[in-house]
Amino acid sequence: MRSVQEGDTVRVHFTCCADDGSEIATTGDGEPLELTIGEGKLIECFEKSVIGMMEGQKKTVRLQPHEAIGEKKSELVSEVPLYQVPEQDEDLEVGSRIQVKDDHGNDVKAIVTDISDQTVTLDANHPLAGETLTFDIKLVEFA
Incomplete structure (x- = not known):
């Protein structure tokens, strides 16, 4: 079975939560998010977390502030x-x-x-600066 590599375009469902458990963003039951791994349109660690996944696979990834948006300045x-x-x-x-x-x-x-x-x-910090973010990711398919 094929696994995600750099440069692949994939569709994923995800939910992002803050440390307190509050939901920040989700694809929910809507359309999956399409992204090309390595394009840099999303948090780099999120994209890297998808590398190696196979269709249908689920993964939970916890990103510390320096891996996500960054620390508050x-x-x-x-x-x-x-x-x-x-x-x-x-x-x-x-x-x-x-x-x-x-x-x-x-x-x-x-x-x-x-x-x-x-x-x-x-x-003027990003609203999520300094936050630890948890992503539940499901690789839906290769695009």
Whole structure:
């Protein structure tokens, strides 16, 4: 029976959960995800986990933060004056996702983690940075 190798295009079903067991993403009962191993469109360790699998095989893979999205970076958390936040006139609250400019004028997505009368704390880390992720993978077929 054929096993997955680098460069193969395959279809997989998967469920991704955080350490607390909450589901982050899944293909569920829908269409399987199609990917070409080595293209780099998904987390590298996820793709490498599929190598060697055969059609119908299931696997559970636990990825530490450095293998998944990466660790949280403290330099991506900043406190800024409230008046500099573009959405200040809207219902800004902890958990709001906003877009701001970095020091180089690039658009950056950030999450509001704290608000005071004068300042807003913004976290521009990926929402899954610092998370250990568990993937349940099933190789459905070769494409």
